[in-house]
Amino acid sequence: MSELTLERGLAAFRAEVDGPVAAFFSSCVHCGICAQACPFYLETGDPKYTPILKLEPLRRVWEADFTLWGKIKGLFGLNHKVTDEMLAEWEELLYDSCSMCGRCSMVCPVGNDLALMIRKSREGMVQAGHAPEGLIAASVRAIQTGSPMGLQWKTLAVQINHVQTSSGLEVPVDKEGAEYLVLLSSMEIINFPEYLEAITKIFDHAGVTWTLSTQCFEATNAGIQIGNKDIAAQLVERVVAAAEKLKVPKVISPECGHAFTAIRWEGPNLIGRPYPFKVFHIIEVLDELRAAGRIKTEGMETDRLSMHDPCNLARKSGVIQQQRNLMNLVAENFVELKEHGKFQWCCGAGGGVSSNERAEPLKMAAFKRKKAQIEEVNPERMVTMCATCRTQLEEGLEEFNMEIPVVGLTEMIAEHLVEKN
Amino acid sequence: MSGSMEFLLWTKGPMFNIAIAIFAIGLLVRIAEIFMLGRAKNFAEARAGEWGPGLRTMVTRTVADPGTFQRAPFNVVVGWVWHIGFLMALLLFLPHIALIESLTGLSWPALPNPVISLVTSVTLVALIATLVHRMTHPVKKRISTVEDYVVWAVVFAVVLTGWLAYYRLVNPYPLVLGMHILSAEIMLILLPFTKLTHIFTTFIARWYNGAAFGRKGVQS
Numbered sequence: 001m002s003e004l005t006l007e008r009g010l011a012a013f014r015a016e017v018d019g020p021v022a023a024f025f026s027s028c029v030h031c032g033i034c035a036q037a038c039p040f041y042l043e044t045g046d047p048k049y050t051p052i053l054k055l056e057p058l059r060r061v062w063e064a065d066f067t068l069w070g071k072i073k074g075l076f077g078l079n080h081k082v083t084d085e086m087l088a089e090w091e092e093l094l095y096d097s098c099s100m101c102g103r104c105s106m107v108c109p110v111g112n113d114l115a116l117m118i119r120k121s122r123e124g125m126v127q128a129g130h131a132p133e134g135l136i137a138a139s140v141r142a143i144q145t146g147s148p149m150g151l152q153w154k155t156l157a158v159q160i161n162h163v164q165t166s167s168g169l170e171v172p173v174d175k176e177g178a179e180y181l182v183l184l185s186s187m188e189i190i191n192f193p194e195y196l197e198a199i200t201k202i203f204d205h206a207g208v209t210w211t212l213s214t215q216c217f218e219a220t221n222a223g224i225q226i227g228n229k230d231i232a233a234q235l236v237e238r239v240v241a242a243a244e245k246l247k248v249p250k251v252i253s254p255e256c257g258h259a260f261t262a263i264r265w266e267g268p269n270l271i272g273r274p275y276p277f278k279v280f281h282i283i284e285v286l287d288e289l290r291a292a293g294r295i296k297t298e299g300m301e302t303d304r305l306s307m308h309d310p311c312n313l314a315r316k317s318g319v320i321q322q323q324r325n326l327m328n329l330v331a332e333n334f335v336e337l338k339e340h341g342k343f344q345w346c347c348g349a350g351g352g353v354s355s356n357e358r359a360e361p362l363k364m365a366a367f368k369r370k371k372a373q374i375e376e377v378n379p380e381r382m383v384t385m386c387a388t389c390r391t392q393l394e395e396g397l398e399e400f401n402m403e404i405p406v407v408g409l410t411e412m413i414a415e416h417l418v419e420k421n
Numbered sequence: 422m423s424g425s426m427e428f429l430l431w432t433k434g435p436m437f438n439i440a441i442a443i444f445a446i447g448l449l450v451r452i453a454e455i456f457m458l459g460r461a462k463n464f465a466e467a468r469a470g471e472w473g474p475g476l477r478t479m480v481t482r483t484v485a486d487p488g489t490f491q492r493a494p495f496n497v498v499v500g501w502v503w504h505i506g507f508l509m510a511l512l513l514f515l516p517h518i519a520l521i522e523s524l525t526g527l528s529w530p531a532l533p534n535p536v537i538s539l540v541t542s543v544t545l546v547a548l549i550a551t552l553v554h555r556m557t558h559p560v561k562k563r564i565s566t567v568e569d570y571v572v573w574a575v576v577f578a579v580v581l582t583g584w585l586a587y588y589r590l591v592n593p594y595p596l597v598l599g600m601h602i603l604s605a606e607i608m609l610i611l612l613p614f615t616k617l618t619h620i621f622t623t624f625i626a627r628w629y630n631g632a633a634f635g636r637k638g639v640q641s
Binding site: 017018019020021022023024026027028029030031032033035036037041042045047048050052053066067068069105106107108109110111112113116264265266267268269271272273274275278314315316317318319320339342343 | 447450451454455456457458459460461463464465466468478479482483485486488489492493496497500555558559560561562563564565566569613614616618619622623624625626627628629630631633634637638639640641
């Protein structure tokens with residue numbers, strides 16, 4: 001890679017300014033309401049974590065280069081410049097203290113989509129050489145090995161064997177013409193292998209044809225988290241190539257939030273063309289199967305369960321009712337967190353925060369908002385559908401000595417399938 | 422007396438034309454800047470259209486969601502009070518309607534003067550409250566710029582001079598009326614170059630927000 005410089009960074013910031021960005025910055029009245037939607041501000045009380053303040057570098061670029069007034073001010077040397085020192089200081093604000101959960105975008109009275117602008121700002125940060133080490137390493141691993149955690153197919157192959165042995169079912173690999181190509185996340189393969197077994201059982205039960213691809217099994221996109229379109233596009237192209245090779249009409253994104261927004265919403269724009277297939281989150285697929293009567297369950301969970309909506313799935317992708325339909329299928333004592341669905345609170349780990357080791361204390365601080373929500377309804381277990389959220393919930397609850405196990409929704413559905421005769 | 426009369430006539434004549442011209446051209450440029458930048462084509466398959474959700478967010482974002490209201494009731498209520506008060510005084514005070522009629526031919530019924538004077542008093546108090554909040558709340562203090570205080574001062578001056586003129590608390594009368602008109606003109610001139618632009622651009626911003634979330638199936 002050629003050298004990363006302030007000039008390159010500024011050019012990347014400029015390339016991100018579009019009509020919405022101009023409308024947003026033109027409209028901000030500095031009311032500070034966005035801070036009231038940010039777990040990083042609310043749980044630290046430090047005003048530097050106010051969302052709109054995190055966008056100051058992008059705002060300065062917009063004002064100086066895209067407004068008449070800014071150009072006039074520039075003639076007199078009155079513009080506040082974006083400097084290397086400034087970006088170094090802002091690295092923590094744009095990465096460590098923002099999970100791009102999008103809650104601020106939902107409450108800004110003038111309608112600013114702040115999370116979108118954070119995503120855009122990160123493009124500039126990468127080119128200026130101000131991205132966190134942890135995310136750089138994850139991006140390099142993703143490009144070189146196909147997985148942000150450096151996981152290789154042989155590790156997955158071992159898991160596939162385990163699943164086949166314990167379930168007695170085949171895990172299809174490289175099956176051309178299957179209905180679904182199933183993607184996984186490395187985090188899931190390492191921390192939650194039960195997910196693969198669950199979908200193997202559910203798809204067998206529902207008579208769904210599916211396949212994994214040895215060419216591409218990773219759904220996550222480190223390029224989007226760090227903010228680099230080139231890396232992100234390359235990772236998306238791998239999925240597209242695998243899906244095209246196996247001629248599948250549908251691709252399933254796993255229990256991971258950002259992988260879904262990456263492949264579902266950003267992907268086609270990164271590669272500059274629509275896909276020849278449709279993309280679904282596993283929860284959407286399961287709910288479709290449920291609605292079609294293809295999932296038959298027996299028995300109900302009787303303990304008090306609550307649910308965490310992943311930001312990327314609910315607020316940022318509109319998958320809100322599906323997980324509730326599925327919960328109602330197998331849980332008789334399901335209680336909602338007070339603010340849920342599109343107004344849910346982030347677990348604190350998304351948007352690259354969990355891959356950025358330095359951000360650990362902030363990640364745990366932000367979790368306190370989720371913790372308070374959980375304490376309010378006092379469930380016996382939490383259910384979620386994102387491996388990053390799940391890991392964060394498990395770690396966070398343990399940190400605060402709360403004995404509340406966390407389960408994945410897909411697994412829970414698999415446990416209730418009616419046995420075939 | 423004659424000096425103040427000349428001042429009043431200047432604010433109503435040449436200065437008014439200058440202010441309207443700068444306001445109109447400046448605002449046009451700002452809006453053009455936004456729309457000329459446009460948006461890149463979106464290749465991701467949408468769940469829903471953009472127009473409906475965009476138009477809805479343009480309206481619904483006026484009211485805070487219950488959680489935000491609970492976390493920032495002062496911010497929300499005071500913001501509402503002074504915005505409504507300002508708009509009522511601007512649009513429902515007889516002399517203002519007469520001015521609008523002389524410019525556009527449009528007119529509508531006015532509220533009785535005592536009501537407008539009460540509304541204006543409340544607005545002044547609310548504006549002072551926003552200033553105190555800005556200077557004391559850690560978030561607002563941290564994000565505030567010189568522009569925030571300049572804009573506050575100009576808006577406050579417009580309301581205050583209007584209130585002073587109504588009660589004839591400054592002599593001679595043409596002087597205070599001229600000050601009121603001049604401060605309104607300064608507000609118009611600053612509008613396209615400061616956060617006052619939000620009066621117009623907030624609806625564009627809200628539309629973009631509602632459209633972006635709406636196509637993903639979420640009403641923002």
